[in-house]
Amino acid sequence: MGRQPCCDKVGLKKGPWTAEEDKKLISFILTNGQCCWRAVPKLSGLLRCGKSCRLRWTNYLRPDLKRGLLSDHEEKLVIDLHSQLGNRWSKIASHLPGRTDNEIKNHWNTHIKKKLKKMGIDPLTHKPLPINNSNPINDDQSPKPPQDQDPLHPPPSSTCEITSQVGPNTEPPIDQVNNGFCTDEVPLIEPHEINLVPSTSSSSSSSSSSSYEDGNSVNIVEDLLDLPSFDWGCDLGFWDDDDGIISSSLDFLISGDSDGTQYSRMVVDQEPMNLFEMTQYSRMVVDQESMNLFDLL
DNA sequence: AACACTTTCAACCGCGCTCTA
DNA sequence: GTAGAGCGCGGTTGAAAGTGT
Numbered sequence: 001m002g003r004q005p006c007c008d009k010v011g012l013k014k015g016p017w018t019a020e021e022d023k024k025l026i027s028f029i030l031t032n033g034q035c036c037w038r039a040v041p042k043l044s045g046l047l048r049c050g051k052s053c054r055l056r057w058t059n060y061l062r063p064d065l066k067r068g069l070l071s072d073h074e075e076k077l078v079i080d081l082h083s084q085l086g087n088r089w090s091k092i093a094s095h096l097p098g099r100t101d102n103e104i105k106n107h108w109n110t111h112i113k114k115k116l117k118k119m120g121i122d123p124l125t126h127k128p129l130p131i132n133n134s135n136p137i138n139d140d141q142s143p144k145p146p147q148d149q150d151p152l153h154p155p156p157s158s159t160c161e162i163t164s165q166v167g168p169n170t171e172p173p174i175d176q177v178n179n180g181f182c183t184d185e186v187p188l189i190e191p192h193e194i195n196l197v198p199s200t201s202s203s204s205s206s207s208s209s210s211s212y213e214d215g216n217s218v219n220i221v222e223d224l225l226d227l228p229s230f231d232w233g234c235d236l237g238f239w240d241d242d243d244g245i246i247s248s249s250l251d252f253l254i255s256g257d258s259d260g261t262q263y264s265r266m267v268v269d270q271e272p273m274n275l276f277e278m279t280q281y282s283r284m285v286v287d288q289e290s291m292n293l294f295d296l297l
Numbered sequence: 298a299a300c301a302c303t304t305t306c307a308a309c310c311g312c313g314c315t316c317t318a
Numbered sequence: 319g320t321a322g323a324g325c326g327c328g329g330t331t332g333a334a335a336g337t338g339t
Contacts, residue, residue: 016307016333038324054325055308090327101327106306 013047017056021046025053026061059102066098070107078104079112083126 013021028044034057037050046053059065070078074096081092089101089108096104108123116123 014309036324049309051310051325052308058326059307087328102307105328110305 011047012041012049012052014052017048017060021048022056022061025056029057029061055102059100064098065100069111070096070099070104074099075107075112078108079116079126082108082112082123 017025024044024046025040028040028046032043034054037054040046040050040053041048044053048056077096078092081095085091087105089105093099093101093104113123116126117129120129121127122129
């Protein structure tokens with residue numbers, strides 16, 4: 001079948017998004033939901049292709065996104081999942097609430113790959129690298145000679161504990177012991193298995209929204225639309241799922257994780273700063289556990 | 298301080314899958 | 319059964335930021 005370009009590229013803007021564009025996109029999606037990305041640019045007045053809008057929303061503007069580097073636990077999980085799933089980033093991301101496939105992919109390529117190579121582990125196969133080119137930088141790491149390692153049980157490392165299990169008949173990953181969470185116990189959700197709750201028709205055309213959420217999460221857009229008092233343009237105040245300083249009706253957005261380990265996101269809205277300005281330039285995200293600002297864009 | 302090099306990550310590209318007529 | 323439309327995914331790019339000299 002012939003393929004047309006995803007959009008008419010003439011006159012469409014490319015490159016980094018501006019705060020104004022973000023504002024338009026957020027407003028549109030909050031009003032209309034995630035529906036028919038191809039139509040979004042026209043209806044919202046954006047000079048972007050629908051694909052670009054979808055990417056911007058899913059990778060950056062979604063209210064439930066975490067920001068900042070992956071935690072140690074998340075990193076371990078990514079390594080474990082990658083050993084089982086390969087470069088299926090969207091599947092891996094579906095196990096990490098608030099993380100996007102793009103973010104995980106980037107983190108893998110920029111951080112985890114290096115760590116694994118440093119440890120003498122082939123990031124592709126999760127097996128020991130050949131001895132001649134393994135462990136090129138042997139500074140603070142002390143991996144055993146790769147040929148002596150059991151690929152299923154690499155030695156612990158001071159900086160990156162490999163919990164990956166290669167092969168179908170494996171023991172439960174260490175994560176299960178450490179965190180009560182076993183990736184083997186989490187069935188992969190195939191698109192046809194996604195059971196969308198009947199709701200507004202706005203999101204029914206795509207199963208994508210489900211892929212970003214774990215079982216405890218909610219469809220952000222649908223729920224936003226259900227909020228009678230929601231006013232995106234007004235102060236959002238703080239939102240946090242723990243200490244009760246919620247002043248926004250959006251608090252549930254980031255409180256869906258039942259195990260309580262998910263970082264909550266606190267967006268500080270101070271006059272005259274508003275969320276849209278923060279989105280691009282000054283978004284503050286607070287790590288709930290440490291209560292340290294770890295991402296100040 | 299200035300330049301070169303490296304790293305990071307947001308965004309783009311194109312393919313493949315699914316759905317519908 | 320087929321073609322077209324739409325979307326999602328994974329690979330790649332390139333600008334910006336960071337680091338070293």
